[in-house]
Amino acid sequence: MTDEGWAWSDAWIFVSVAIAGKVGRHRRSPLSRRPEGVRLADVLSTAEHLNHAVPVRQEIETGVRRLLAADLISVADGWFQLTGAGEQLWRDRPRSGLTTTVDSVHGVLGRRYPAQDGEWQLDDQEHTAAILEHSGRFRPPAPRRSVENTTANRSPS
Template sequence: MGESGWRWTDAWIFVSLVIASGAGRHRRAADSRRPEGVRLTDVISTADHLNQAIPERQDVEAAVRRLVGAGLVSVSDGWFRITPDGERLWRTRPSAGVGTTVDTVQGVLVRRHTPGSADWHLPEEDHAAAVQEYIVRSIPAPRRSPEGRTGR
């Protein structure tokens, strides 16, 4: 598939956005989710949990450009949202286990949608800040013993 076709990373970012936004929850109404969407940190966090890798800036940028251009995702003031068309794609995809969801969604994208090309840019410093926030949030808090107890 050429440069203009859907890539696995497009599906990875789409699935990450769906899960991070709560749109993937079974029978959850669209109006029960936060209308503002989710931040890049949440998308990166979910992507890492799905694939044990933090997506590179250029992968996020290219995926979001194609997804926005196809009308499946919107981005406004740093908030990422699934559009009604994106939600329809998610809800009508073939059922799959979590381990194969990204592959399944990529197949649906290839069969049902033409990738778009939106004019969207992810600055390096925004990506770096989101990755740093995710890493800091991922560090477990130190365990504390209750006051007044010794180390027994």
């Protein structure tokens, strides 16, 4: 459906699913992973860790559609996980630091897979719930008052 090729955000979603699902050299055994996959809130949390931003709804939908069409991920009942082909891509990707992993995967996607849209739509309620769950995980701690501030602000009795 699209002729524009893979977007960087498509690779960002893929890497987020892989890392959130603990697919990697340090976790070779499928038995060490959650067999059902990961929820969207987990994908969003990992995406924010990678890029200091949360993907917008359009980036999520487009990325998931393309990754589904390429048979690199699967989504069932709100659970995201890599397929066998997705795990192979993850294992065979060029090794780099975490900061360039998305760039490396983006290059591999562009060389090996046509960018086509699959069928998938993100439900409004599921998206809202995932955003709320994600944002609830990262509340900044309340500022601590120093001892000097509390004694200096006391009125004499």
